[in-house]
Amino acid sequence: MSCRLTRVARATAIAVYLLVTSDGAAGQTTKIAVGAKPFTESAVLAEVMAQTIEAYTDIVVERRLNLAGTHVCLAALRGGEIDLYAEYTGTGLRDILGDKSERISPGLAFATVAKEFARRFDLEWLAPFGFDNTYVLLMRPQHAAELAVTKVSDLSEHPLRFGVSHEFLSRPDGLPGLRKVYTFQESHTVGMAHDLAYQGLVEGSIDVTDGYSTDAKILRYGLATLADDRHFFPPYEAAPLARRDLAERVPEAYEALRLLAGRIDAAAMRDMNFQVEQKRRAPAAVAADFLGSLGIVADRKVHSERETGVFRLLYQRRWKTLDLASRHLMLAGGAVLAACLIGIPLGIAVSRRPALAKIVLGFASVLQTIPSIALLAFMLPLFGIGVAPALVALFLYGLLPIMRNTVTGLHSIEDRLLDVGRGLGMTDSQILQQVELPLAAPVLMAGVRTATVITVGTATLAAFIGAGGLGDPIVTGLATTDYALVLCGALPAAALAIALDWILGQVERWVTPSGLRE
Amino acid sequence: MIALESVSKTYPGGHQALSDVSLEINDGETLALLGTSGCGKTTTLRLINRLIEASAGRISIGGRDIETLDPIELRRNIGYVVQEAGLFPHMTARLNVETVPRLLGWSPQRRSERSRELFALVGLDFTTLADRYPNQLSGGQRQRVGLARALAADPPVVLMDEPYGALDPITRRQLQTHFLDLKARLKKTMVLVTHDVEEALRLADTVAILVDGHVAEIGTPKGLRATESSLVNTFLRGGDA
Ligand SMILES: Nc1ncnc2c1ncn2[C@@H]1O[C@H](COP(=O)(O)OP(=O)(O)OP(=O)(O)O)[C@@H](O)[C@H]1O
Numbered sequence A: 001m002s003c004r005l006t007r008v009a010r011a012t013a014i015a016v017y018l019l020v021t022s023d024g025a026a027g028q029t030t031k032i033a034v035g036a037k038p039f040t041e042s043a044v045l046a047e048v049m050a051q052t053i054e055a056y057t058d059i060v061v062e063r064r065l066n067l068a069g070t071h072v073c074l075a076a077l078r079g080g081e082i083d084l085y086a087e088y089t090g091t092g093l094r095d096i097l098g099d100k101s102e103r104i105s106p107g108l109a110f111a112t113v114a115k116e117f118a119r120r121f122d123l124e125w126l127a128p129f130g131f132d133n134t135y136v137l138l139m140r141p142q143h144a145a146e147l148a149v150t151k152v153s154d155l156s157e158h159p160l161r162f163g164v165s166h167e168f169l170s171r172p173d174g175l176p177g178l179r180k181v182y183t184f185q186e187s188h189t190v191g192m193a194h195d196l197a198y199q200g201l202v203e204g205s206i207d208v209t210d211g212y213s214t215d216a217k218i219l220r221y222g223l224a225t226l227a228d229d230r231h232f233f234p235p236y237e238a239a240p241l242a243r244r245d246l247a248e249r250v251p252e253a254y255e256a257l258r259l260l261a262g263r264i265d266a267a268a269m270r271d272m273n274f275q276v277e278q279k280r281r282a283p284a285a286v287a288a289d290f291l292g293s294l295g296i297v298a299d300r301k302v303h304s305e306r307e308t309g310v311f312r313l314l315y316q317r318r319w320k321t322l323d324l325a326s327r328h329l330m331l332a333g334g335a336v337l338a339a340c341l342i343g344i345p346l347g348i349a350v351s352r353r354p355a356l357a358k359i360v361l362g363f364a365s366v367l368q369t370i371p372s373i374a375l376l377a378f379m380l381p382l383f384g385i386g387v388a389p390a391l392v393a394l395f396l397y398g399l400l401p402i403m404r405n406t407v408t409g410l411h412s413i414e415d416r417l418l419d420v421g422r423g424l425g426m427t428d429s430q431i432l433q434q435v436e437l438p439l440a441a442p443v444l445m446a447g448v449r450t451a452t453v454i455t456v457g458t459a460t461l462a463a464f465i466g467a468g469g470l471g472d473p474i475v476t477g478l479a480t481t482d483y484a485l486v487l488c489g490a491l492p493a494a495a496l497a498i499a500l501d502w503i504l505g506q507v508e509r510w511v512t513p514s515g516l517r518e
Numbered sequence B: 001m002i003a004l005e006s007v008s009k010t011y012p013g014g015h016q017a018l019s020d021v022s023l024e025i026n027d028g029e030t031l032a033l034l035g036t037s038g039c040g041k042t043t044t045l046r047l048i049n050r051l052i053e054a055s056a057g058r059i060s061i062g063g064r065d066i067e068t069l070d071p072i073e074l075r076r077n078i079g080y081v082v083q084e085a086g087l088f089p090h091m092t093a094r095l096n097v098e099t100v101p102r103l104l105g106w107s108p109q110r111r112s113e114r115s116r117e118l119f120a121l122v123g124l125d126f127t128t129l130a131d132r133y134p135n136q137l138s139g140g141q142r143q144r145v146g147l148a149r150a151l152a153a154d155p156p157v158v159l160m161d162e163p164y165g166a167l168d169p170i171t172r173r174q175l176q177t178h179f180l181d182l183k184a185r186l187k188k189t190m191v192l193v194t195h196d197v198e199e200a201l202r203l204a205d206t207v208a209i210l211v212d213g214h215v216a217e218i219g220t221p222k223g224l225r226a227t228e229s230s231l232v233n234t235f236l237r238g239g240d241a
C-alpha cells in the first residue's frame, strides 16, 4: 500500500516537473549559435566558447562550424543566423575595414576594430583570448641556438638561406616590408609551398621560413620561433566577435565568455591545433580538455574521441546521412526544377532569335565559369546565408545546360519538318507541342540530366554558406582534418549523383520517340 | 481555279526569285512547274499556301484573294507534299496521315476510318504498315504515306514539291502511274514541281517552264512536244537538268 502511494507520488512529481520545465523552456527561448570558418583553429575556438557558455548556463548552443570564410561569418552574424564567432583583429582591420596602416600595435588594432565594428555593423569585439596568430619566422632549434638567435633582429649578423611561402614573399606585410625594418643577409631567397618549406627547413636545405604563430606544424617539427622585436608584423589577436545585443539578451552567456579573456596563449592554441590536426582528435574533445585544464569547465563528458573506421562511422551516421541526403536532394531538386521552369521556356524563346540566343547562352556560360564557391559567396550580400542563396546559386548553375540543350535540341530539328508542319496548317504552338518538343525531348532531357549531376555535386559546397546537406560532414571534416567524416559526406553524395544520373538516363530513353530509336 | 497575276517575290536579302509571274490552273487540272535548280519553282509553290508572302501581284483561289483568308485555314484546305515525304519521324505512318484530321478535331473513330480509306487509296496495306515509324518504311512507301497525309482532309487543292525526286527510276515510274490513276479519280487541282521533263509531260495538263524567276514557256504537253520548243528539247536532251 505504502509502496503504491510512493509510486503515485513519484509519478505525480515527475509529471509536475516535466510540465514546469517544459513550460519554462517554452517561455525562455534563448538559443545561441556559434559560427566558425572552415579551419581547425576557428572550429576549436568555437567549441571553447560554446562549451564555456554551456558550462555556466542552461543555454543550448548551436554549432555552425563550416561557414565559408570571413565574409560569410560576418554576413551570418549581422543577419542574426549566428551570435558570435572567433575573429582576428588583423582580419577585421584589413579585410573588413580595409585599413592599410602599417606597424600598428595590437592595442590600437583592437581599439580600432572595437570602435568601428560597433559603429558600422553594430557588433562587439569581446576581450581577446590572449594570443596573436600573426606571421613568425621559424628556424631549426639547434641552428638558432648555435647562432644565438632568439629574435628577428639577431638575424642581421648571419648569411642565411630563406625559403618562404609565395604569399609571404610578395605581400607588403610579408618579406618586402620586413626587409625595410630589419637587415638580413639573405644568401638566397626562394618562394615555395608552405608544406615544402617546413620540410626543407627540417632537412636543412633552407634556414629560415615563415609561418603562423599557432600553426600545429611548428609543434610537429619542433621549430624555434623568433620574436618580432620591432613589432613589424600586423597583430592578429583572436577574440570573440558577437552581436551587440548578446550582453542584453543572454547576460549569463556574455559573462561566461569573459572568463576566457587572456586565457589562451599561443603555445596553448598551437597545442590544441596539434591535437586536432596531428593526433586526429575531435575539436570538441580538445576544447573540453583545455577548458578542464583551466578549471573553467569541471570534468564534462564530451562526446569524445573520433571513430576511425569509415564504414563504422558511415553505419553510425546512417540516419543522419539519410536526413542530410534528403535535404541535399531537396536543394538540388529544387534548383533543377526552377532551372527547368525558367530555362526551358527561355531556351525556346531565344532559339527563335539566333542573335539573342548567342547573348543569353554566352551569359549563362560566363556564370558557369565562376567557381562555385565564388558564386555562392556572391549570393551572400543578396540573400544572406542558408538555403535561399544556395538555391539561387545552384539554380544559376543548372540553367546553362538546360537552356543550351533546349536550344540545341530545337535547332537540330530539320527545317523541312517545321515547314511541313506549317504547310499542313499547324499553328506555332501546335508545331511546338506536336513536332518540336517531342523531337527535342532527348537532347533536352540530357541537359536536365547534366544539370542534375552538376547541381548535386555543387550542392556539397552549399554547406559553406550554411545550407546544410551532404556537404556538412565534408566541410566540417575538411576543417578539422577528419577524413572519415569527409567520406561520410562525399560517398553518399557521389552515390546520389550516380543514382540520379542512371535514373535520368532511363527517363531520357523513355522520352526518346520510338521512331528515333535504332 | 488558282490564279497568279503578275506575282513577284523578292527575298529579304534582296534576291529577286520571281518576277511578274502569271499562271492559271483550272479546277481538276494539274500544272507542272519545270525548271532548273534555283529558277523559283519552290518559291512559286510556297506563295500559294502562304508559307511566304508575295512582294507584288495577286494570288486567288476560287476567285478569292488568298490575302483575305486566314493562312492556317487556307493551309488546312491545301494538301502539301514535299521531297522525301517529310514525315514526322516520331509519329507512326498512321499518326502522320491523321495529322490534319487531328488539327481539325475529328473524332478518333472518324480519323481511323479515314486512315484505312487513305491507306487503300495510296496502295498501302493498313494492317502491316500503319503502326510503323517512317524509318521502318521504304522510300516509296514513305512517299505514299506523305501523299495520303496531304489528301487526308480531302482538300480541293494539292501542292507537290518534287514528290518523286529522291526515288529510284522504277519506283518513280510506279508512283507516277499511281498518280495518274488518283488524278483521274479524285479530280484535284494540283501544282507539281519537278525538274524531270518526262515526268512533267506525262503527269500534267499544263507545263510551265520557269527560267530565272519568270515563265519562259507554257503549254500543254502535246503542244510543247509539237512546237519542238528549244527549251523542252534542251530539257529532253539533258535528261534530268
Ligand atoms: N529564304 C530565302 N531567302 C533568300 N533567298 C532564297 C530563299 N529561298 C530561296 N531563295 C533563292 O531564290 C531562288 C529560287 O529558289 P527556289 O527554292 O524557289 O528554287 P527552286 O526552283 O525550287 O530550286 P530547286 O530545284 O533547287 O529546289 C534561289 O536563287 C534561292 O537561292
Ligand SMILES: [Mg+2]
Pocket (backbone or CB within 6 Å): B041, B042, B043, B161
Ligand atoms: Mg525547290
